[in-house]
Amino acid sequence: MYKVNIGKKILSANEEYALKNSQFLTEHKKLCLNMISSPGSGKTTILTRTISELKDKIKIGVIEGDIQTDIDAERIRATEAPVVQINTNGACHLLAVQVNGALENLPVGDLDLIFIENVGNLVCPSAFELGETGKIAVLSVTEGDDKPAKYPAIFAKSKALLINKIDLLGAGVQVDFDIERVKADARKLNKGIELFLVSAKTGKGMTSWYEWLVKSVESL
């Protein structure tokens, strides 16, 4: 029997679109960050504050992924940033083909940075490449400090981890969250992960995150 080596990795449909997106973003020198967390960790609040406070430095557009509703896109639209809503109609993560369509509907030429806000889910989105430049994990302190140990994939794959809602620590209520444990567990999974302690609500700690974003855009 002859073996024919076609010398090419056979890609899944999702990987093919992810590759297209990645090539498009590289060609156009755009930073694209895929934000992943549990529902309610504060992704949209992080985005609205980041867009507003960085508006004189970098131009941001957003691809909003949700199972249903355009509640989050409406919140982004209020900042006047361009936004495209994707409804997955029940599916638990975004697909690269959906991001491909969304990129066609954003004014990419005018933007420096495109955020993808994935469906709120700490598990599935980490398994589907979208062609992004990098993933950003968000964990809020009320979710507990055992999450990197229990849900390792997203922490292992992310460029940065934002530990959000730090305004709830030591504020007269008892929130048990050992920041050092989370840092240590995240670094065990991912030595180079950038860590930011923030409150998207109060603005505390956001400056370091902004500096990292601006630096990341400039170094493209």
Added chain:
Amino acid sequence: MYKVNIGKKILSANEEYALKNSQFLTEHKKLCLNMISSPGSGKTTILTRTISELKDKIKIGVIEGDIQTDIDAERIRATEAPVVQINTNGACHLLAVQVNGALENLPVGDLDLIFIENVGNLVCPSAFELGETGKIAVLSVTEGDDKPAKYPAIFAKSKALLINKIDLLGAGVQVDFDIERVKADARKLNKGIELFLVSAKTGKGMTSWYEWLVKSVESL
């Protein structure tokens, strides 16, 4: 062309095992509740308090679903309740076949109520029947009051919704969470859903939940 009507619905492998589990539970008159929420909503804390405070009234066993680690099973074991840990090794929900195996390893004859703590994920677990008597949704107030609108499936399918971490409301910190909006949205999806406002940490509001559990066990 002849059409052969075999008069039988063809079940998926998961549905077949779910049916087996359901028949087993009905035959043995056991209540089995499948608890579903985002990561960090407080499922394990609800369970440990419920087990301890109901221990003279009903005997509870637990099937713990996690992607990795047995952190949660260890917390349950500390209450002396029987517990079986299932690690899904990356999968985002439990399957009925896994619950089938776990039921064989629990002392079912000694128990009144079996809780299944599903993988922390507000999306996928709601699509996989395990043969349970009913589903229980948990939403913590820090996750935001838009969750029933944005993730409707689990709220539509659950017998009860526990709104957890109410100790964080009005406690000197600002948590924006409109309980009436959540109640209204949940009831729009599911007219008969039972609603419990609780703090599993402080114990506030847990009595109504316990009464409902005892009544549910007794009415089997």
